[in-house]
Amino acid sequence: MFLNIVFIIFLLFSYPISASVCEQNKSVDITSDILTCKQKISKLKPHSTASFEAKLELAVLYRQAGDLALANSELEQLLSQSLSISQQYHVTRQLGINAYRQRGYIQSLTYFHKTQKLATQLKNLSYEGQTSNDLANIYQALGDLDTALTLFLNSYDIAKQLNDLKRQAVTLNNLGNISRDINQLDDAIVSFRQAHLLHTQLGNQTKANHTLISLAEVFFKKLQFDKAINLINTTLTQLNNSGAHTQASRAYLLLAEIALAQNKLNEAQKWLATQKRTRSLIQNDKVDQRALLIEAKLKQLEGNDTEAQVLLKQGLAKNHNQNSQLTELFYIALAQSQQQSKQYRDALSTLEDYNTMLRQNRADTANLYQLRLKQADILPNKPQHNYLTLYNILAVFSAFIVGVLLSYKYLAQTSKPLNTVNNAAPNEAIDTEQDTRQLIVEVMTLSLSIWEQTSSKTRIELAEESKMWKVNIDDGRLRVRTLERYLAIKTLPKKPRWHNIIKTAHYVINHCNEEHEDIHKLKQQIQKLEILAKASPHYLT
Numbered sequence: 001m002f003l004n005i006v007f008i009i010f011l012l013f014s015y016p017i018s019a020s021v022c023e024q025n026k027s028v029d030i031t032s033d034i035l036t037c038k039q040k041i042s043k044l045k046p047h048s049t050a051s052f053e054a055k056l057e058l059a060v061l062y063r064q065a066g067d068l069a070l071a072n073s074e075l076e077q078l079l080s081q082s083l084s085i086s087q088q089y090h091v092t093r094q095l096g097i098n099a100y101r102q103r104g105y106i107q108s109l110t111y112f113h114k115t116q117k118l119a120t121q122l123k124n125l126s127y128e129g130q131t132s133n134d135l136a137n138i139y140q141a142l143g144d145l146d147t148a149l150t151l152f153l154n155s156y157d158i159a160k161q162l163n164d165l166k167r168q169a170v171t172l173n174n175l176g177n178i179s180r181d182i183n184q185l186d187d188a189i190v191s192f193r194q195a196h197l198l199h200t201q202l203g204n205q206t207k208a209n210h211t212l213i214s215l216a217e218v219f220f221k222k223l224q225f226d227k228a229i230n231l232i233n234t235t236l237t238q239l240n241n242s243g244a245h246t247q248a249s250r251a252y253l254l255l256a257e258i259a260l261a262q263n264k265l266n267e268a269q270k271w272l273a274t275q276k277r278t279r280s281l282i283q284n285d286k287v288d289q290r291a292l293l294i295e296a297k298l299k300q301l302e303g304n305d306t307e308a309q310v311l312l313k314q315g316l317a318k319n320h321n322q323n324s325q326l327t328e329l330f331y332i333a334l335a336q337s338q339q340q341s342k343q344y345r346d347a348l349s350t351l352e353d354y355n356t357m358l359r360q361n362r363a364d365t366a367n368l369y370q371l372r373l374k375q376a377d378i379l380p381n382k383p384q385h386n387y388l389t390l391y392n393i394l395a396v397f398s399a400f401i402v403g404v405l406l407s408y409k410y411l412a413q414t415s416k417p418l419n420t421v422n423n424a425a426p427n428e429a430i431d432t433e434q435d436t437r438q439l440i441v442e443v444m445t446l447s448l449s450i451w452e453q454t455s456s457k458t459r460i461e462l463a464e465e466s467k468m469w470k471v472n473i474d475d476g477r478l479r480v481r482t483l484e485r486y487l488a489i490k491t492l493p494k495k496p497r498w499h500n501i502i503k504t505a506h507y508v509i510n511h512c513n514e515e516h517e518d519i520h521k522l523k524q525q526i527q528k529l530e531i532l533a534k535a536s537p538h539y540l541t
């Protein structure tokens with residue numbers, strides 16, 4: 001669900017950077033805050049701690065005003081100064097946030113991995129938890145839900161160690177979102193209920209109500225419409241009385257969606273009209289894209305494809321550069337509407353645009369895989385050619401030629417990973433222990449990548465089906481801690497489980513698409529690893 005995207009972004013970056021130096025006045029236009037802050041900075045001693053904090057606040061104000069170029073300029077100037085590690089952490093994190101806002105997810109990951117290292121240097125557990133939360137949200141935006149889930153759980157564990165109830169509540173809400181998106185709906189219910197309890201204990205009724213609506217979304221997804229409606233009704237009066245129009249708007253939109261699912265078109269129209277009135281009370285001139293999509297679906301069900309297509313094209317005009325699931329829904333709905341009205345050429349043109357967007361999305365996934373190898377400390381031994389093989393993408397749709405259904409479906413193939421071991425023959429020796437450990441990590445990372453791409457299954461399912469790795473249950477959630485230790489050199493055990501590694505790789509080869517471009521490379525790497533394993537004194541352990 002995407003009704004809560006604004007709130008997720010708020011939760012992602014809601015932790016304060018420091019006490020306010022600029023004395024912001026939230027009741028006036030943000031331009032006034034910017035001018036006040038600049039005046040304050042002009043009176044402060046250059047390169048002082050107060051000056052640093054004020055300039056950091058100014059960069060945040062620029063971002064809030066929508067001027068990311070000025071925000072980044074201010075931050076880059078700060079980085080050019082001699083900063084403490086803590087100051088570097090805050091500046092780099094704000095750069096990561098700005099990159100996220102511009103949907104530069106790979107660049108944002110680079111910044112947040114830097115903050116992760118800085119937090120480790122500082123031995124600041126709070127910063128480490130904050131960075132895990134930041135990274136998790138980026139991986140979630142990139143569609144790598146397994147990694148996001150692991151990072152959120154790490155952030156939650158740290159919050160529990162620090163007895164930070166606020167962060168526990170926020171992270172539980174994020175865990176609920178992830179569980180919902182991967183259809184682990186019972187886990188999502190547990191997470192949202194725990195988050196609601198904590199928000200209530202902390203006296204934050206706004207976030208408590210938000211969590212109840214998230215819980216209602218899960219019940220909607222489980223087709224338990226009555227439970228969803230009852231939850232929404234328990235919050236609506238309080239939301240309206242407290243002036244929480246954004247959350248009330250979200251609740252009305254969910255009621256409209258439930259009505260559409262029950263084919264109650266008049267009721268759906270009523271809730272949409274109520275949502276629009278509530279939305280008008282918010283000082284925000286942006287169009288609610290989710291509401292636009294639901295209204296278009298209503299028009300389609302009413303048989304008014306012309307108006308539906310106008311709305312869908314309006315949504316795509318705003319989202320065409322965004323590789324998001326919401327954008328995909330706009331493309332799918334538009335193609336379906338064009339097919340229903342027998343506009344076959346237009347429908348095929350829409351599919352071509354959709355295909356282009358998905359190709360870019362998969363290119364981003366390829367870049368993410370390269371970044372993961374780098375973060376696992378796997379570097380090339382010599383310059384490599386990086387060939388990017390894009391997915392052959394087809395989208396599943398209805399019939400476009402009279403009486404014939406044309407289905408589109410896409411198969412994913414990302415770019416070849418970095419060739420981390422010299423292209424030696426299988427019998428060629430690898431001399432150092434570091435090379436061996438590097439090879440182990442690449443075999444496991446490559447195996448997992450092929451598994452996820454060709455089977456559309458997670459690392460948890462790989463562990464369960466291969467029977468090579470233990471699946472743990474932490475706070476009611478499934479985790480594969482041992483397997484994950486083999487995905488980075490710094491966490492790799494000193495005495496690796498050779499049998500588990502090799503058998504996992506063979507399992508992937510035997511159960512995945514043999515035409516995947518990296519299968520041959522994986523086979524070569526396994527041969528090298530088997531030679532090394534037999535020479536190891538720990539081979540039988």
